[in-house]
Structures are given as C-alpha cells and as structure tokens.
Amino acid sequence: xxxxRFEEERKAMVELLRRRGIKDENVLRAMEKVPRHLFxxxxxxxxxxxxxxxxxxxxxxxxxxxTVAYMTEALEVKPGDKILEVGxxxxxxxxxxxxxxxxxxxxxxxxxxxxxxxxxLSKLGYKVIGTVGDGSIGWSEFAPYDGIIVTxxxxxxPKSLVKQLKVxxxxxxxxxxxxxxxxxxxxxxxxxxxxxxxKFGFKFVPLIxxxxxxxxxxRNNGK
Ligand code: SAM
Numbered sequence: 001x002x003x004x005r006f007e008e009e010r011k012a013m014v015e016l017l018r019r020r021g022i023k024d025e026n027v028l029r030a031m032e033k034v035p036r037h038l039f040x041x042x043x044x045x046x047x048x049x050x051x052x053x054x055x056x057x058x059x060x061x062x063x064x065x066x067t068v069a070y071m072t073e074a075l076e077v078k079p080g081d082k083i084l085e086v087g088x089x090x091x092x093x094x095x096x097x098x099x100x101x102x103x104x105x106x107x108x109x110x111x112x113x114x115x116x117x118x119x120x121l122s123k124l125g126y127k128v129i130g131t132v133g134d135g136s137i138g139w140s141e142f143a144p145y146d147g148i149i150v151t152x153x154x155x156x157x158p159k160s161l162v163k164q165l166k167v168x169x170x171x172x173x174x175x176x177x178x179x180x181x182x183x184x185x186x187x188x189x190x191x192x193x194x195x196x197x198x199k200f201g202f203k204f205v206p207l208i209x210x211x212x213x214x215x216x217x218x219r220n221n222g223k
Pocket of ligand 1 (some may be wrong): 090091092093134209
C-alpha cells in the first residue's frame, strides 16, 4: 500500500475543506492526521479522500468529509470534553473527536458496524467507548455531555438528547424529512432555554429509533 499517496490526498482534502470555509485549525489538523482510507471498505479505498459519502455496509455511509468538518467545527470541541456521538458508522467521526482530545462515547444500532469501527479505532490507538443501542434516546449512563453529535437525520429534536446535554453544551443534529435536512446547532443556555442556529442543505441516512423515525416510515421514505 502506498501510504505516501494517501498522505498527499489527505492534505489535498484538507485544503479543499479550507477553501470551502472550515476555519477551526484543530478540526483541520485532526482531519489531516486521521487515515480516512482505513475506515472505508477495501473496494472504496481509492475514493477515501474524495469529498463524498461512501457505503460502509448495512445500507449505511461514512459521511462526506465536509460534513464531518462542518459538524465538528459547530460542536466547538475542547480537549477533555465528554462527547456523545449517535451513529458510530465507520468510526471515522469518533476518531476525529478523539484526535482532538475529546473523551468519546459512541452508540450505533448495527452491531456489525460498531464491532468493525471499534476494531479500527483500537488499532489506531484511539480510546473510544461504544455500545449497540438506540441513540435517539441518548446514552444516559454517562450523561451529562459537553457535546452531542448526531450523524443521522431526525424528524424533530429528541428531548432525551437535550436532557443529557450540560448547560453550556452543544448538540449538532440534522433535522428534516427523509430527503433533505437542516443542520441544527443547539446550545443549552440553561435548563429551560435553548439557542438554535440552522443551516440548510444536508442529506443524512435516517435516525431510526424511539425519538427518531420508525423503521417502517423510513423504509417507505416517509410517505
Ligand atoms: N459517524 C459515522 C462515520 O463517521 O462513519 C457516519 C454514520 S452514518 C451517516 C449514520 C449512522 O447512524 C449509521 O451507521 C446508522 O446505522 C446509525 N443510526 C441510525 N439510527 C441510529 C440510532 N437510533 N442509534 C444509533 N445509531 C443509529
């Protein structure tokens, strides 16, 4: 395997992210370090540094690098922050958060994806704690969190996730229908007050669970 080539492609990917407006140097540094090609199936390895989502099995995807960068920037991660990721997928987003010094908890509904992701993360030396379950209701055992990032789209803001967020913490989550969503950047001002910024034009796989889409609705594409 020609590692030099992947390194060059990774640098080019980060330059593209800069041109597209990502400014947080900590995010850019982490994305320049984490080998995205190790989080995609062998068949897609040569597309690993394209700015696109790729299939990872179980009809799921690893998110597009720009989306990962945008969401991570919005989360305002600081070293030592306790972060919950809902939707482990390939483990790539978790690796970026761990590389930035966060303490990462991640939850995935497919056991097969979680297992592969945790293996990849461990081989790379990232200490990430993961479980199989319905992340639409969060992971109360380790709450409250400084930040929560949801990498699948919900029909509305899950109350459990807001509850599991610390005051001053941020929740980044795509919300909308099954075709297109707005990215909500939610800040918990106090126990009863949220500030919400929205950015239009994202497309995620559905968040399936108690406070997400039901499996049947998502199969029928929301109709
Ligand atoms: N963060 C991932 C990465 O870096 O590869 C991308 C994940 S993919 C876009 C979204 C993931 O959310 C899928 O793996 C899907 O199975 C998972 N998912 C959907 N609903 C979920 C739920 N209620 N709880 C946990 N995971 C869920």
